[in-house]
Amino acid sequence: MTSVERHTYDVVVVGAGGAGLRAAIEARERGLRTAVICKSLFGKAHTVMAEGGIAASMGNVNSGDNWQVHFRDTMRGGKFLNHWRMAELHAKEAPDRVWELETWGALFDRTPDGRISQRNFGGHEYPRLAHVGDRTGLELIRTLQQKIVSLQQEDFAETGDYEARLKVFQECTVTRVLKEGDGAGAGGSVSAGGARVAGVFGYVRESGRLFVIDAPAVVLATGGIGKSFKVTSNSWEYTGDGHALALLAGAPLINMEFIQFHPTGMVWPPSVKGILVTESVRGDGGVLRNSEGKRFMFDYVPDVFKDQYATTEEEGDRWYTDADNNRRPPELLPRDEVARAINSEVKAGRGSPQGGVFLDVSTRMSPEEIIKRLPSMHHQFKELADVDITKEPMQVGPTCHYVMGGIEVDPDTAASKVPGLFAAGECSGGMHGSNRLGGNSLSDLLVFGLRAGLGAVEYLNGLGASVPTVAEADVTAARDRAMLPFRNEGGENPYTVHLELQQTMNDLVGIIRKGDEMELALKKLEDFATRTKQVAVEGHREFNPGWHLALDLRNMLLVSLCVAKAALERTESRGGHTRDDYPVMDSDWRHVLLVLSAEGEGSVRLERQEQLAMRPDLLDLFDMDELKKYYTGEELGGHRSGAGAGEGGTA
């Protein structure tokens, strides 16, 4: 029988990107013994890939900025489907989270008066993104990593053990959240709703050893799902682990139909297709042109944004030097709009030779300026594509970048529907509605990472002596499931199944969706549900990537099912969900959330749920004319703007 190591902590944080590390810092600083589990080496999490910046209304570059403006931009970007309370907390707390990073050693680019510089980005009314060139994510992850180390140094000084209160389990993967005895078993079945979290089950990648960490609180911060798609900016880690762990623990997901296809990924060479080209290129003046040389974005400004974007190239160009008296160029529309526009241009035969469109920054800035402001883009294109972006345009096209959907959480505490289970960052849902603005991700990680850590602390304080214990039958079931690919003799190669799953999602549930194609996708996913359980791996358990992938397939399948099912259900187009057969945004859908729960490893159930109505003082921050574009008359009929647009609320 395969043995299982055992550890005990107060809280386990699954994931070591921005959200996970911020949660762990908070939990440790408030006295909890904290374990962080990361799939890769410490400091390599996907946060490192974030380029452009972190959105926070510090008002360093334009003093007109404040949390209300940021809140409005976020709600507009998400087409008013966002959980308004999350958007409110995020807008209010983001500046403090950025300033806090400076006290931990972060070095952002500066304004002439020595404050943190802020840059323009799509959908943000003012220059708002704190940044370090185009490697902001690296700065964020390194700063948090170094803060963790500094806490460990404190513990070492006190106890002689760096890991006395905060330990990072590197290159480990969690395959189940364990709960107290509920008789459900953890093999392929879903835990019962009411039971509390009691720990996690996982394996050490290096040795293949299996482990259980007993812990009454678990924070999921595992990031996204991009590896279910063929063309993606996401790394191998993004296999929807947290989404699937929550589903199998009985916690539902929301908004899974909304997937952000970033408008600008590399399109050539084929092996790097999908790798991100930062939005900063456009924020700093890059223009998009088709094969006819036309700045086509002027043809794609949707009605809801008509008042905020320039209608001529001249006005758009003037905006870079005089933002107060001109409207911004349409290259800086929210990402969903730009991605759709590029897709349409390519489809209409006006694409670039390599199947994208042209993105040119060489005509706007001097070579020195480009190398200074966009160093990693310059490096990336030079090294990987033989293109010098200071002299010639890049060729770019949409790439699967971010999932807006995720675990349904309480905005204030980040608690999921399962007691003791928390979620923050990309794997949680609600904050970004149907589409996330660039720069709002890094700030989301910090704001809700902290809140998840705090939520776990408060939950534990409320537990008292009644600490849940892991149901041992669930450990056995989780172990058997983890070892399954070694028993499946003669089964399929996991790499083959993965490639086909990615192709299916890319072709049938991609950037532009059709009802019949998604029905076909769901049919195919039924087959995949059998195949993912039957994959076989060769070799043994020591650092065996085939085995790791075989286990990740379960998660990718579950999230793919959620995406396809919700996307088929929502008969409108909104944000990161575009239906060819229902091309129009429909106000009757704005207040509907699609909630997904697992019925097993290979099937999910969908229900509709009403979105919580926005607090009146927040609604008052918008003009009635704008709200009418999104809300039904019935919804607005009841709202009479009497109260002032002040702060209010409970924050």
Next chain:
Amino acid sequence: MSSYSAHFRVWRGDSEKGDLVDYQVEVNEGEVVLDIIHRLQQTQAGDLAVRWNCKAGKCGSCSAEINGRPRLMCMTRMSTFEEADVITVTPLRTFPVIRDLVTDVEFNYQKAREIPAFAPPAGVAPGEYRMQQVDVERSQEFRKCIECYLCQNTCHVVRDHEENKTAFAGPRYLMRIAELDMHPLDAADRKEAAQEEHGLGFCNITKCCTEVCPEHIKITDNALIPLKERVVDRKYDPVVWLGSKIFRRKTDA
């Protein structure tokens, strides 16, 4: 360029034994070495162990030695080789092998812990930090580091001298000290510790670290040499020397 079949020799094995294994594998236009390693995994060697994450030169996971040169596999284009070349991929030599191309890089995490963290200035509240761009740029260069450990792997002080590992932090972490020392608001004095505790004196500025840095950080010229100069200033400046004597007498008393 059309597809062709390349001759790869990949080190397979574990901490106890291992050998180079020959493979013939398809190569397509625009591919990098990591693509070829992935193709091997997908088609011929499902259990071939390799670390990687971002595949864009940003995370520093896929470090290996390619024809003996320490490189990131994701940033080494196949077009830099001739079609007839034999391409040999081996794990980083300075760190113990776990399996195949994966090594135990714990050494680096230990060293990271030994460098005291940023010391925030007293009495400056969050949000009140003021620094000039020109002053942060020096440390910003070092913060470009993606921790691929190619410099740690290459540095001859530890590459073939296991015995130096205890006393020597390696270029990456000496650079970290320089980064903190040049941080405009860091409140700690780090010069003496750099020399006495982290082995700055071992470095004899052969610049091997700079040569392999995929981020093109001038580790030797911009971090290590200036740090050495600062240490020397401190050690041999007669005024500083006198001051330290007086200061010591005071604290001893």
